Amino acid sequence: MPSVEESLALIKRGAEEIIQEEGLVEKLKRGEPLRIKAGFDPTAPDLHLGHTVLINKLRQFQDLGHQVIFLIGDFTGMIGDPTGKSATRPPLTKEDVARNAQTYKEQVFKILDPQKTEVRFNSEWMDKLSAADMIRLAGQYTVARMLERDDFHKRYHNEQSISIHEFLYPLVQGYDSVALRADVELGGTDQKFNLLMGRMLQKHYDQEPQVIMTMPILEGLDGVQKMSKSLGNYIGVNDLPGEMFGKLLSIPDELMWRYFELLSFRDMAEIEDFKGQVNAGENPQNIKRLLAEEIVARFHGGEAAQNAHKSAGNQVKLGEIPENVPAVHLEESDDQVEFSISYILRRADLVKNGAAAKDVLGRGAVFVDGAQVDASFMVQRGSEHVIQAGKKKIAQVFVK
Amino acid sequence: MPSVEESLALIKRGAEEIIQEEGLVEKLKRGEPLRIKAGFDPTAPDLHLGHTVLINKLRQFQDLGHQVIFLIGDFTGMIGDPTGKSATRPPLTKEDVARNAQTYKEQVFKILDPQKTEVRFNSEWMDKLSAADMIRLAGQYTVARMLERDDFHKRYHNEQSISIHEFLYPLVQGYDSVALRADVELGGTDQKFNLLMGRMLQKHYDQEPQVIMTMPILEGLDGVQKMSKSLGNYIGVNDLPGEMFGKLLSIPDELMWRYFELLSFRDMAEIEDFKGQVNAGENPQNIKRLLAEEIVARFHGGEAAQNAHKSAGNQVKLGEIPENVPAVHLEESDDQVEFSISYILRRADLVKNGAAAKDVLGRGAVFVDGAQVDASFMVQRGSEHVIQAGKKKIAQVFVK
Numbered sequence: 116m117p118s119v120e121e122s123l124a125l126i127k128r129g130a131e132e133i134i135q136e137e138g139l140v141e142k143l144k145r146g147e148p149l150r151i152k153a154g155f156d157p158t159a160p161d162l163h164l165g166h167t168v169l170i171n172k173l174r175q176f177q178d179l180g181h182q183v184i185f186l187i188g189d190f191t192g193m194i195g196d197p198t199g200k201s202a203t204r205p206p207l208t209k210e211d212v213a214r215n216a217q218t219y220k221e222q223v224f225k226i227l228d229p230q231k232t233e234v235r236f237n238s239e240w241m242d243k244l245s246a247a248d249m250i251r252l253a254g255q256y257t258v259a260r261m262l263e264r265d266d267f268h269k270r271y272h273n274e275q276s277i278s279i280h281e282f283l284y285p286l287v288q289g290y291d292s293v294a295l296r297a298d299v300e301l302g303g304t305d306q307k308f309n310l311l312m313g314r315m316l317q318k319h320y321d322q323e324p325q326v327i328m329t330m331p332i333l334e335g336l337d338g339v340q341k342m343s344k345s346l347g348n349y350i351g352v353n354d355l356p357g358e359m360f361g362k363l364l365s366i367p368d369e370l371m372w373r374y375f376e377l378l379s380f381r382d383m384a385e386i387e388d389f390k391g392q393v394n395a396g397e398n399p400q401n402i403k404r405l406l407a408e409e410i411v412a413r414f415h416g417g418e419a420a421q422n423a424h425k426s427a428g429n430q431v432k433l434g435e436i437p438e439n440v441p442a443v444h445l446e447e448s449d450d451q452v453e454f455s456i457s458y459i460l461r462r463a464d465l466v467k468n469g470a471a472a473k474d475v476l477g478r479g480a481v482f483v484d485g486a487q488v489d490a491s492f493m494v495q496r497g498s499e500h501v502i503q504a505g506k507k508k509i510a511q512v513f514v515k
Numbered sequence: 516m517p518s519v520e521e522s523l524a525l526i527k528r529g530a531e532e533i534i535q536e537e538g539l540v541e542k543l544k545r546g547e548p549l550r551i552k553a554g555f556d557p558t559a560p561d562l563h564l565g566h567t568v569l570i571n572k573l574r575q576f577q578d579l580g581h582q583v584i585f586l587i588g589d590f591t592g593m594i595g596d597p598t599g600k601s602a603t604r605p606p607l608t609k610e611d612v613a614r615n616a617q618t619y620k621e622q623v624f625k626i627l628d629p630q631k632t633e634v635r636f637n638s639e640w641m642d643k644l645s646a647a648d649m650i651r652l653a654g655q656y657t658v659a660r661m662l663e664r665d666d667f668h669k670r671y672h673n674e675q676s677i678s679i680h681e682f683l684y685p686l687v688q689g690y691d692s693v694a695l696r697a698d699v700e701l702g703g704t705d706q707k708f709n710l711l712m713g714r715m716l717q718k719h720y721d722q723e724p725q726v727i728m729t730m731p732i733l734e735g736l737d738g739v740q741k742m743s744k745s746l747g748n749y750i751g752v753n754d755l756p757g758e759m760f761g762k763l764l765s766i767p768d769e770l771m772w773r774y775f776e777l778l779s780f781r782d783m784a785e786i787e788d789f790k791g792q793v794n795a796g797e798n799p800q801n802i803k804r805l806l807a808e809e810i811v812a813r814f815h816g817g818e819a820a821q822n823a824h825k826s827a828g829n830q831v832k833l834g835e836i837p838e839n840v841p842a843v844h845l846e847e848s849d850d851q852v853e854f855s856i857s858y859i860l861r862r863a864d865l866v867k868n869g870a871a872a873k874d875v876l877g878r879g880a881v882f883v884d885g886a887q888v889d890a891s892f893m894v895q896r897g898s899e900h901v902i903q904a905g906k907k908k909i910a911q912v913f914v915k
Contacts, residue, residue: 194647197654246644247594253680254597280653282679
């Protein structure tokens with residue numbers, strides 16, 4: 116195991132807050148692998164680079180020889196929304212949870228070492244808890260302190276309703292730390308309150324309290340707002356290599372250093388050296404390219420990273436065919452020998468409906484094998500074409 | 516079954532509030548026995564007449580042909596105080612609950628018909644509830660509305676802590692109504708909030724909501740403050756006949772009518788007639804005596820009621836020996852042949868300590884077999900004496 120100083124330097128890289136650092140030092144000094152917990156929502160996971168800030172930190176703990184616990188909070192997910200107010204939060208089934216867990220693993224194991232990761236579900240211990248146990252747990256915290264939590268405080272004072280079960284969820288999260296005997300728990304800055312709950316409950320259960328560590332919320336491509344799917348300023352871990360590469364090259368120069376710190380596994384010393392180069396006149400795009408290659412390689416492998424620049428333009432240039440175009444196989448059952456381009460666009464999910472097809476064709480934004488076509492173009496059965504509809508949609512379409 | 520009008524008149528007698536009367540009328544109209552629920556604390560029961568106001572109402576429902584459910588809330592009693600703050604509220608064991616239930620039954624079956632009373636324990640269904648069920652239950656109510664409850668409101672605004680589990684207890688009480696399919700729930704006026712919880716949860720579980728009925732808090736012997744053991748203004752259901760009789764005769768004349776309404780099973784018409792007699796010049800003590808005899812007969816039988824007046828003075832007259840004096844058997848192990856009266860007073864629990872013995876002897880308030888004695892009096896081994904220490908302490912003491 117690396118020295119305490121070495122470990123501490125890597126652990127603190129990019130971290131927002133550690134409570135308490137002395138506790139962490141003490142735990143590290145023992146020279147034993149620590150149990151590092153991070154909890155994840157069991158609903159359909161579709162991760163973007165913002166989510167990976169936390170996962171990267173877990174990876175660093177792994178590299179330092181510690182035991183990482185990837186906890187899926189399925190217990191509350193399977194309860195759903197008991198108030199019945201949110202139709203969009205139906206209770207998950209065991210099958211939903213298993214499927215989502217699989218999707219999670221496919222994504223996070225591009226960062227974490229599966230051999231060194233304990234994947235757990237909190238239903239394992241929470242399903243065994245009785246109503247009486249839950250009441251005892253609820254006895255460990257007061258209403259006033261719960262209402263101090265930022266979001267509860269705001270909602271209470273704005274007279275927005277808070278259901279009582281919402282007071283129980285932070286206690287469940289805290290109890291997970293007891294059940295897992297966590298030494299360290301990681302979370303976003305918005306999770307601080309819940310992470311502290313684990314410390315409190317561990318003390319009550321006569322365990323050494325976990326150290327909590329918050330990681331910052333990553334800014335999106337604009338460098339201003341937090342990365343989020345709904346804001347459209349995100350890079351998904353399942354984005355195609357070219358798309359990922361292009362988006363990373365498009366970020367503001369200043370944001371690059373933040374991304375290096377939080378998303379790259381390069382040494383901070385090396386990153387400082389890059390900064391020096393840019394200050395000495397190096398073109399920032401050349402450095403950004405190194406970042407982009409590292410990230411693309413993480414999710415798509417080294418070869419894809421080397422070629423990603425070729426297809427990076429697929430979002431801006433119409434009619435140019437990038438590499439790594441997704442394949443779509445259409446099986447048409449009737450005996451037509453040719454199909455209208457409008458029909459094929461819809462079948463290949465390049466447009467949502469007929470009206471969208473008409474629109475994109477009308478704008479002259481449909482290209483077949485790099486050549487602009489109009490609504491009269493017919494696709495032959497048995498053919499294959501790279502078909503592009505607007506700046507973002509492209510597919511290699513096989514028609515059987 | 517009596518008519519709806521007749522039933523309603525008896526049910527409404529002395530009641531503080533009924534929510535909602537229309538619902539009650541509708542339930543009564545069906546002509547089926549209703550399920551009448553009342554919940555009781557599982558801690559050591561030592562009932563006074565104040566508690567019997569509610570039990571008398573249950574008895575009236577029984578007389579009207581309804582099914583009374585005497586619910587012992589043992590589930591929460593067996594959890595105790597999970598905050599650990601109150602050393603005086605340790606969790607009850609199953610044995611404690613069984614013992615307390617037995618004591619309850621001995622007292623309440625002097626009023627209720629055991630054959631027509633369903634005695635239930637809420638652990639029966641609550642022990643089967645999981646933490647997930649408890650969370651779902653908690654989803655049915657909001658923090659803001661819970662904080663509207665009088666005592667919570669005051670404590671929150673006075674910055675006195677409220678543990679989160681205290682928010683769960685009213686939900687448990689409400690769920691009891693669901694489990695029991697209660698038609699009516701009775702409680703003191705201080706229970707209104709919790710009783711309403713049952714209505715709310717029954718609706719959620721697609722049951723017809725129970726009608727709730729609050730009974731007033733009975734004033735104590737002073738006619739001003741509520742009857743309570745700690746205020747010393749109470750009549751215990753286990754008080755000796757003479758004591759009970761004497762206390763009832765001592766109440767203010769005005770309070771008598773309140774006691775008649777809430778504690779007597781005489782017709783209201785008859786009671787109105789008594790009022791007329793008093794207004795026409797009858798001595799109120801003669802009417803009060805009828806009340807006293809009815810109450811003493813309820814707890815000690817008709818004969819005791821007839822003789823109670825003989826011993827009713829045992830609290831006021833020193834040196835007069837009442838009937839029904841409790842017996843105390845002292846077994847002295849050493850070989851003394853006589854014991855100081857001071858020592859015997861302490862041993863027989865007639866005084867708390869040596870100082871109190873000295874005090875009561877000094878005041879000339881110690882009587883042995885009706886004769887005043889001083890500190891020099893010796894009690895012989897093998898003797899038996901009625902020993903009185905002050906106006907309230909008397910026992911028949913056997914010294915072996």
